[in-house]
Amino acid sequence: MDEVKGIMNKSGKKPCALLTGGAGYIGNHTAIEMIKADYDVVIVDNLHNSYMEALKRVEKILDQKLTIYVEDLLDKAALQKVFSKHHFDCVIHFAGLKAVYESVEKPLLYYRNNLNGTINLLENRFG
Ligand SMILES: O=c1ccn([C@@H]2O[C@H](COP(=O)(O)OP(=O)(O)O[C@H]3O[C@H](CO)[C@@H](O)[C@H](O)[C@H]3O)[C@@H](O)[C@H]2O)c(=O)[nH]1
Numbered sequence: 136m137d138e139v140k141g142i143m144n145k146s147g148k149k150p151c152a153l154l155t156g157g158a159g160y161i162g163n164h165t166a167i168e169m170i171k172a173d174y175d176v177v178i179v180d181n182l183h184n185s186y187m188e189a190l191k192r193v194e195k196i197l198d199q200k201l202t203i204y205v206e207d208l209l210d211k212a213a214l215q216k217v218f219s220k221h222h223f224d225c226v227i228h229f230a231g232l233k234a235v236y237e238s239v240e241k242p243l244l245y246y247r248n249n250l251n252g253t254i255n256l257l258e259n260r261f262g
Pocket residue numbers: 155156157158159160161162179180181182183184185207208229230231232233248252
């Protein structure tokens with residue numbers, strides 16, 4: 136992340152990144168690296184496969200509070216609220232179901248969740 140450290144957005148402010156699934160393993164490590172690279176980070180996670188405790192540990196590591204919304208990407212109104220409160224310069228989308236065995240057992244659940252969650256995100260970002 137050294138290449139982007141200290142970079143500013145078009146308004147001359149710290150860039151702000153939305154991390155969906157930011158409470159997951161990959162998400163919370165990404166949050167740490169982005170915050171170290173001077174990004175503001177906003178996390179949206181429904182805690183389906185993670186715990187608030189992990190984010191509390193991240194806060195301890197960074198010695199700062201995180202901006203966290205425990206929301207589901209399928210909840211359009213909740214997502215709209217998040218987008219109305221922040222201007223995101225980038226979005227990193229980790230919030231998805233990805234257990235291989237379960238996806239074979241319940242393919243429609245996976246399609247519904249992962250596609251609709253992504254579409255809701257894109258609608259808020261570009262719609
Ligand atoms: O509809 C959804 C689906 C998932 N999530 C969240 O998205 C995150 C996704 O992360 P996770 O499922 O934990 O995936 P990874 O962060 O990629 O972690 C996985 O991959 C790691 C590296 O291989 C393993 O160490 C972990 O055990 C394994 O869960 C989690 O916080 C979920 O709660 C949502 O918010 N909405």
